[in-house]
Amino acid sequence: MKNLGDMMKQVQQMQSKMADMQSKLxxxxxxxxxxxxxxxxxxxGKGTMKGIVIDPSLLVADEKEIVEDLIIAAHSDARGKVDxxxxxxxxxxxGGISLPPGFQMPGM
Numbered sequence: 001m002k003n004l005g006d007m008m009k010q011v012q013q014m015q016s017k018m019a020d021m022q023s024k025l026x027x028x029x030x031x032x033x034x035x036x037x038x039x040x041x042x043x044x045g046k047g048t049m050k051g052i053v054i055d056p057s058l059l060v061a062d063e064k065e066i067v068e069d070l071i072i073a074a075h076s077d078a079r080g081k082v083d084x085x086x087x088x089x090x091x092x093x094x095g096g097i098s099l100p101p102g103f104q105m106p107g108m
């Protein structure tokens with residue numbers, strides 16, 4: 001039973017590290033951009049949008065659809081960076097142990 005006790009201790013440590021990681025993710029900001037920097041979107045590590053900047057040159061009635069597309073592209077860029085950041089931090093927490101496909105951290 002010693003192995004089971006050690007395994008449970010490791011699981012508890014991993015859960016604690018995951019909770020710490022989730023707190024840190026909320027504080028980290030990732031910026032995505034599009035249109036050569038004409039639109040930037042800031043997301044926290046959990047994917048919540050925290051800010052957006054649109055270059056004033058785009059704020060013309062005829063550019064509405066372009067601005068909308070650039071916002072979507074900037075958000076997608078930032079989201080990709082958030083996903084990579086989460087994966088990197090998850091590797092640190094799990095010590096490189098592969099988790100089952102589709103595994104979601106609690107609270108994500």
